[in-house]
Amino acid sequence: MDPMIRLILAQGMLGLNNGVFYAMLSLGLAVIFGxxxxxxxxHGALYMLGAFLALILYSYAGAWVGLDALHIGFWPALIxxxxxxxxFGMLIERFMLRRLYKLDPIxxxxxxxxxxxxxxxxxxxxxxxSGTPYPGMPESLRGVVNLGxxxxxxxxxxxxxxxxxxxxxVWYMIERTRIGSRLRAGTENPELVKxxxxxxxxxxxxxxxxGTGLAGLAGVLAAPIYSVSPLMGANLIIVIFAVVVIxxxxxxxxxxxxxxxxxxxxxxxxxFYAPAANTVIFLLMxxxxxxxxxxxxxxxx
Amino acid sequence: MSTTTLTKPMLKIExxxxxxxxxxxxxxxxxxxxxxxLITLLGRNxxxxxxxxxxxxxxxDRRTGSIAINGEEFITKPAHRITPDGRIGFxxxxxxxxxxxxxxxxxxLPPAVGADGMSIEELFEMFPNLANxxxxxxxxxxxxxxxxxxxxxxxxxxxxxxLLDEITEGLAPxxxxxxxxxxxxxxxxxxxxxxxxQNFRFAAPLADRHYVIEHGEVIDTIESADVESxxxxxxxxxxV
Numbered sequence: 001m002d003p004m005i006r007l008i009l010a011q012g013m014l015g016l017n018n019g020v021f022y023a024m025l026s027l028g029l030a031v032i033f034g035x036x037x038x039x040x041x042x043h044g045a046l047y048m049l050g051a052f053l054a055l056i057l058y059s060y061a062g063a064w065v066g067l068d069a070l071h072i073g074f075w076p077a078l079i080x081x082x083x084x085x086x087x088f089g090m091l092i093e094r095f096m097l098r099r100l101y102k103l104d105p106i107x108x109x110x111x112x113x114x115x116x117x118x119x120x121x122x123x124x125x126x127x128x129x130s131g132t133p134y135p136g137m138p139e140s141l142r143g144v145v146n147l148g149x150x151x152x153x154x155x156x157x158x159x160x161x162x163x164x165x166x167x168x169x170v171w172y173m174i175e176r177t178r179i180g181s182r183l184r185a186g187t188e189n190p191e192l193v194k195x196x197x198x199x200x201x202x203x204x205x206x207x208x209x210x211g212t213g214l215a216g217l218a219g220v221l222a223a224p225i226y227s228v229s230p231l232m233g234a235n236l237i238i239v240i241f242a243v244v245v246i247x248x249x250x251x252x253x254x255x256x257x258x259x260x261x262x263x264x265x266x267x268x269x270x271x272f273y274a275p276a277a278n279t280v281i282f283l284l285m286x287x288x289x290x291x292x293x294x295x296x297x298x299x300x301x
Numbered sequence: 302m303s304t305t306t307l308t309k310p311m312l313k314i315e316x317x318x319x320x321x322x323x324x325x326x327x328x329x330x331x332x333x334x335x336x337x338x339l340i341t342l343l344g345r346n347x348x349x350x351x352x353x354x355x356x357x358x359x360x361x362d363r364r365t366g367s368i369a370i371n372g373e374e375f376i377t378k379p380a381h382r383i384t385p386d387g388r389i390g391f392x393x394x395x396x397x398x399x400x401x402x403x404x405x406x407x408x409x410l411p412p413a414v415g416a417d418g419m420s421i422e423e424l425f426e427m428f429p430n431l432a433n434x435x436x437x438x439x440x441x442x443x444x445x446x447x448x449x450x451x452x453x454x455x456x457x458x459x460x461x462x463x464l465l466d467e468i469t470e471g472l473a474p475x476x477x478x479x480x481x482x483x484x485x486x487x488x489x490x491x492x493x494x495x496x497x498x499q500n501f502r503f504a505a506p507l508a509d510r511h512y513v514i515e516h517g518e519v520i521d522t523i524e525s526a527d528v529e530s531x532x533x534x535x536x537x538x539x540x541v
Contacts, residue, residue, distance in 0.1 A: 185401075
């Protein structure tokens with residue numbers, strides 16, 4: 001195989017691997033924004049929380065209950081951590097965000113920004129600010145797979161496939177099922193949905209929990225790849241917001257596709273001009289804002 | 302209409318006041334209707350007819366007074382309990398068809414409130430036009446199709462008390478005629494109906510009683526038997 005093509009494919013795979021996280025996080029943001037009209041700035045911090053919960057479950061939880069040999073591993077964490085993050089999200093919605101719906105959306109953005117700072121501060125206080133490796137990667141996902149053009153870590157391949165399945169499942173649920181049609185209706189006209197006898201405040205709380213749970217899930221998936229650090233979400237959320245601006249708020253499929261595509265773009269840029277890889281997304285954001293201010297998949301209003 | 306049914310009304314509203322923010326819109330509405338009856342709320346735009354329906358639905362900022370459905374007080378109920386507990390079907394003035402949902406999804410959206418709702422097949426029989434567009438998005442329907450969908454949607458839930466707001470507004474005469482047939486059919490099936498209507502010629506032959514609303518109050522009540530002798534009064538109320 002031509003080495004150039006091989007290099008593009010290899011960087012493309014690594015880019016896709018980042019794209020997975022862009023897609024899962026912007027998906028959660030889009031779900032939340034759609035129904036609540038809230039820009040959840042805390043999304044990055046909740047992703048960080050998910051990763052830390054995985055780490056805590058493996059390295060600390062056992063010792064806390066007096067069972068030093070107990071390590072709650074990756075697979076249970078993949079279920080438990082997102083659920084815990086979702087519960088935390090629902091508490092934020094129920095006791096904080098709910099009071100702000102009648103105000104300008106900037107207030108909920110500021111509130112979630114505050115939540116971000118508190119969470120980051122807490123974890124910096126108790127954990128190593130520069131990051132802790134997650135030791136719980138399951139044995140079955142260690143090692144590499146030969147993709148023909150590169151040796152690719154098995155775990156990363158798992159993350160890509162798993163995330164594509166999750167994104168598709170969420171898209172399907174929202175666009176094709178009864179629950180999803182209620183969510184979409186609630187996005188359009190919550191007052192009428194309430195008048196039909198649907199408990200909209202409950203639906204809003206569960207949706208926020210679901211969106212934040214997705215961030216937690218992404219955090220668990222990220223833990224074995226990146227080191228678990230209190231600022232891992234802060235670094236990512238800036239890129240995620242660029243992804244959301246490019247994709248356009250409010251479209252589920254748009255958020256997912258843009259996330260994957262921008263990961264690829266970033267990876268492939270590395271082949272041609274590596275220093276631009278970190279900026280290319282923001283460059284695209286500027287262009288999209290100038291040409292299509294509502295984003296590639298955004299609704300024109 | 303026998304007086305025995307009137308002594309035990311299905312819907313009885315007493316001294317209903319309602320507010321949007323600071324503005325006081327209803328100033329003590331009183332009305333009642335028995336099971337199987339159809340009443341209309343007549344009046345000029347902005348008189349408070351739609352607000353009366355929206356108050357029953359809990360869609361105003363504040364409401365006081367009494368709204369009793371089958372003897373149960375509804376004034377303090379949270380909005381999402383009103384439809385299921387009262388077995389109400391509400392058809393809002395702007396029709397409320399969800400643009401991002403297909404016809405079928407719109408139809409299936411409201412949860413059932415009783416066991417004896419119409420089946421999809423029955424509804425498509427009643428509104429054949431809808432059967433042909435069942436996969437179409439809500440935005441891409443004509444006004445008449447939207448109105449039929451808005452009515453069909455609440456008939457599926459098993460609602461027994463229908464609150465219909467301006468269902469003939471802006472529709473072609475042939476569709477208005479179809480809707481008249483539908484309402485007559487529903488009445489013969491025993492539904493209890495409150496009709497907010499601008500089109501008196503549409504409403505007159507259907508109603509048991511007319512309430513004339515002005516400035517958020519009922520200023521006159523006219524039984525259907527007295528319509529003919531009250532035409533002068535009615536014309537006066539409804540003229541712009």
